[in-house]
């Protein structure tokens with residue numbers, strides 16, 4: 001039997017940022033299972049990860065040169081690396097804004113600038129946004145960065161489309177990773193209350209969507225934004241109203 005049969009990403013070279021842990025690690029594993037040659041990267045060292053700080057132009061230039069030499073082409077980029085900073089409007093400092101935006105916005109921009117020249121027709125970029133990019137959310141540096149990433153993704157889909165490169169954005173809700181574990185327990189509980197599916201997400205709820213968006217199965221999808229949030233952003237804040245009026249709620 002042909003071992004490659006049915007594998008969706010056979011022969012594709014794919015770069016994943018922030019792949020040392022969390023969603024990036026799960027995405028790198030899922031992409032590898034589908035036959036991709038994955039270049040897992042992170043600013044932290046981890047087994048199988050190449051060092052790349054997404055906010056460093058020099059790091060991206062080095063990676064692009066290496067990939068050009070080794071493979072000649074790159075077919076996929078997952079701009080997954082991201083950081084949060086939980087200061088509200090009254091407390092956030094300009095340097096916090098700059099630091100978070102450098103990773104969450106300039107990082108994906110640099111990735112696309114440096115890797116798009118290596119991408120043939122049919123290539124695909126996935127930018128990892130957040131439910132915070134679809135609603136108001138209290139950590140202002142993070143929220144503004146993820147809204148900016150939406151604008152960047154739309155512009156990139158417009159600019160790179162004529163070259164046959166697709167650009168899509170996914171918006172995870174509450175996913176169990178180190179990032180969410182570092183928040184106060186009340187954050188998890190409040191997210192659960194707002195999530196119609198009544199549970200938090202896991203990294204394996206997100207990774208299959210990334211596989212799909214990098215595969216040829218999504219060949220006419222570009223500029224799209226897909227929430228992976230258990231329905232949280234779809235209800236626009238009225239879940240509490242619906243819950244309050246349920247027959248079993250006593251109202």
Ligand SMILES: NC(=O)c1ccc[n+]([C@@H]2O[C@H](COP(=O)([O-])OP(=O)(O)OC[C@H]3O[C@@H](n4cnc5c(N)ncnc54)[C@H](O)[C@@H]3O)[C@@H](O)[C@H]2O)c1
Pocket residue numbers: 017018019020021022023024041042043044052053054055080081082083103128129130131132171172173174175176177178179180
């Ligand atoms: N966990 C969630 O609930 C959630 C929800 C919405 C969006 N997101 C987004 O999903 C993505 C992945 O987050 P996660 O939950 O796996 O978090 P995580 O903190 O577990 O993983 C993030 C990874 O990015 C890496 N990273 C940080 N700065 C970097 C840099 N400058 N260069 C390269 N790598 C860097 C970290 O070392 C880490 O390995 C992020 O963009 C995050 O904003 C997460």
